[in-house]
Amino acid sequence: MNYGKKIKLLRSSLGLTQKDFALKLSIPLSTLKKIESGISNGLSAIEQILSNEKFVYLAKWFFDPNNNETPVINKSSESEPNKLLAVGHVNLPFYEVRASAGDGALVEAEEQTHLISFEPEWLDKEIGVNPKEVFLMLVDGDSMYPTLKNGAMIMVNRNFNGLSDGIYVMRHDHNLLVKRLQLLPGGIIKVKSDNNMYEPWEINKEHLNGTDIELIGRVVWSGQRM
Structure with missing residues (x-):
């Protein structure tokens, strides 16, 4: 199982470089590159992403093999531009x-x-x-x-x-x-x-x-x- 494509989709939708995204996830840049290229399956990175309350909204999207659309990002707040919508969950x-x-x-x-x-x-x-x-x-x-x-x-x-x-x-x-x-x-x-x-x-x-x-x-x- 490989989640590299969706992790890359999320990073792109947040407008982050690989370096910045790796920093936010507290993982080595080389690890993120391997995940996005399909060398590593990325499950550990997903667990790291979903452990952040801003990102728990993405669980169903990550594990739904039929949903390959770009996730919805809430960019209305200048103080928290990367906070995801998670109301009513x-x-x-x-x-x-x-x-x-x-x-x-x-x-x-x-x-x-x-x-x-x-x-x-x-x-x-x-x-x-x-x-x-x-x-x-x-x-x-x-x-x-x-x-x-x-x-x-x-x-x-x-x-x-x-x-x-x-x-x-x-x-x-x-x-x-x-x-x-x-x-x-x-x-x-x-x-x-x-x-x-x-x-x-x-x-x-x-x-x-x-x-x-x-x-x-x-x-x-x-x-x-x-």
């Missing part, structure tokens, strides 16, 4: 932790690092979720490819009405996983990867939300480069 918690789409990675702690802003009307009408019940995190690994690529941002809904076929974030033996669950007769749940290189496995429904297996939430949205 809600902030969702973003956790600096990755749900493994592979064999699983040990997760010792999940810490909220910053908030990312979304339009409440979009969350309600397009995604159908309550902003208070969702959070954002990243995908690590290729077992859910091509549905979810390595580095994709996912929105997870903690409050889902009953278990049904779909993609979920789950904790299994201290590993945080993102997998597709399929309900089978007899209370059996098949845990599948969309990448057929990974073998499916089965669990019993009665073992869910026990000490070894816990459903964290259902994946309702993802943002990634196509």
Whole structure:
């Protein structure tokens, strides 16, 4: 996943040189040049951008692969010419932790690092979720490819009405996983990867939300480069 084009679009719309933009992001100029040229994927730079409250408005734009338009910049204030419009948005918690789409990675702690802003009307009408019940995190690994690529941002809904076929974030033996669950007769749940290189496995429904297996939430949205 590479965000270089959008980072360059943002920089240009702010009227900043690479040197000035790198200074604002507190990253080396050489790093920014690599990001804009596509050598580096730029995810760390995006996290730095979105950690600034002036820029949280851009989250949906960054992770929407179909939106390649120049972001709207508010230049009406002379004192803050680069402040972005963020009125009427809600902030969702973003956790600096990755749900493994592979064999699983040990997760010792999940810490909220910053908030990312979304339009409440979009969350309600397009995604159908309550902003208070969702959070954002990243995908690590290729077992859910091509549905979810390595580095994709996912929105997870903690409050889902009953278990049904779909993609979920789950904790299994201290590993945080993102997998597709399929309900089978007899209370059996098949845990599948969309990448057929990974073998499916089965669990019993009665073992869910026990000490070894816990459903964290259902994946309702993802943002990634196509």
